[in-house]
Amino acid sequence: MHTPMDTIKNIPLRTFVLLYKSSPKRVVLASIIVLFVGIIPSLNILVMIRLIDIVVDLLQNHTHFEYSLLLPTLLLWGALLFLTHVFLGILSSLQTIIAEQFSINIITQLANKLTQVKNLNFFENKDHTIKLNAIHNGLYIRPLNYVSNLFFNLQRIIGLVSLFGILFSISIYLPFIMIFATVPCILISNHIAKKHSASIDKLQDQKESMQNYLYSGLDNQKNKDNLLFNFMLNFHHKFIENKELYLNNFVKVAQKNLIFTIYTDVLTTILSIALFFLMVFIILSKSCGSNCWVYPSI
Structure with missing residues (x-):
C-alpha cells in the first residue's frame, strides 16, 4: 500500500x-x-x-x-x-x-x-x-x-x-587526518544550516501570509466593504504590525545565524591549524626519515 x-x-x-x-x-x-x-x-x-x-x-x-x-x-x-x-x-x-x-x-x-x-x-x-x-x-x-x-x-x-x-x-595516515578535520566541521555547519533554513522557512510563511493579507485587502469588492464600514484604517495598522514583526524576526534569525557561523569558523580554524601541523610532520617524517631530525642536532 x-x-x-x-x-x-x-x-x-x-x-x-x-x-x-x-x-x-x-x-x-x-x-x-x-x-x-x-x-x-x-x-x-x-x-x-x-x-x-x-x-x-x-x-x-x-x-x-x-x-x-x-x-x-x-x-x-x-x-x-x-x-x-x-x-x-x-x-x-x-x-x-x-x-x-x-x-x-x-x-x-x-x-x-x-x-x-x-x-x-x-x-x-x-x-x-x-x-x-x-x-x-x-x-x-x-x-x-x-x-x-x-x-x-x-x-x-x-x-x-x-x-x-x-x-x-x-601517506596512509593523511586521509584519516582529513576525515577528522572535515567531518566534524561539516556536521556542525550542516546542523547550523538546517536550523537557519527552518527558521527562514517559518519567516517565509509569515511573509507569504502578509502578502496574502495584502492581496485580500486590495480586492475590489472587499475594498468597497472596507470603505463602507471604515475598516481601511484597521487594515493598515494590522499590515504595519505584521510587517514590523516579520522584519524584527528576520533580523534576529540573521544575527543568531551570524553568531553560530563565527563560532563554527573559529572552531574550524583551530582544528584545521592543529591538523595541518600534524600533516606536515607526517609528510616530513616520510620524506626524509630520521635524518631530518638527526642533522639539526649535530
Whole structure:
C-alpha cells in the first residue's frame, strides 16, 4: 500500500527526475563540468608537490637555477587555473538556464494538474489559494537554490573523494587526518544550516501570509466593504504590525545565524591549524626519515 511516508521518501528522486527532464543535455553537461571542477583542486595539489620537488632538486643538485625545468609544471598549473575559471563561468551560466527551465517545467506540471480539477470549489478554498500563492512566490528562488545546492554539494563530494585518494597516495595516515578535520566541521555547519533554513522557512510563511493579507485587502469588492464600514484604517495598522514583526524576526534569525557561523569558523580554524601541523610532520617524517631530525642536532 502506498503510504504518505513513501511519498515523502520519493520526493528527492521525483524532484531530480523532474529536473533532469527539464533539460537533459544541460544537466549532463553541468554534471561533467562539476566532475572536472571537483577534481582540479586535487590535481593542483599534485602539481604543487611536483613543483616543490623540482625546486628542491634544483637547489641541491644544480649550481645554477634552471627555469626551463620549471616551465612545463608552471604551464600545467596555469592551465588548471585557467580551466577552473572557465568551467566555473560555464557552470554558472548552465545553472541559471537549468533553473529557469526547471521552474517552467514546474509551472507546466502545475497547469496540467489544475486542468484536471473538476470541482470548482477547489479554487474557493482559502487553504488551496494560499498554497498556490506560495508556489507562485517560490517559483524562481527555490528552483535556483535547488540547482545551485545540488551541483555545489556534488562538487564537494567529488573534491573530497579525489583529495582522499591523493592523500592516501602520500601517506596512509593523511586521509584519516582529513576525515577528522572535515567531518566534524561539516556536521556542525550542516546542523547550523538546517536550523537557519527552518527558521527562514517559518519567516517565509509569515511573509507569504502578509502578502496574502495584502492581496485580500486590495480586492475590489472587499475594498468597497472596507470603505463602507471604515475598516481601511484597521487594515493598515494590522499590515504595519505584521510587517514590523516579520522584519524584527528576520533580523534576529540573521544575527543568531551570524553568531553560530563565527563560532563554527573559529572552531574550524583551530582544528584545521592543529591538523595541518600534524600533516606536515607526517609528510616530513616520510620524506626524509630520521635524518631530518638527526642533522639539526649535530
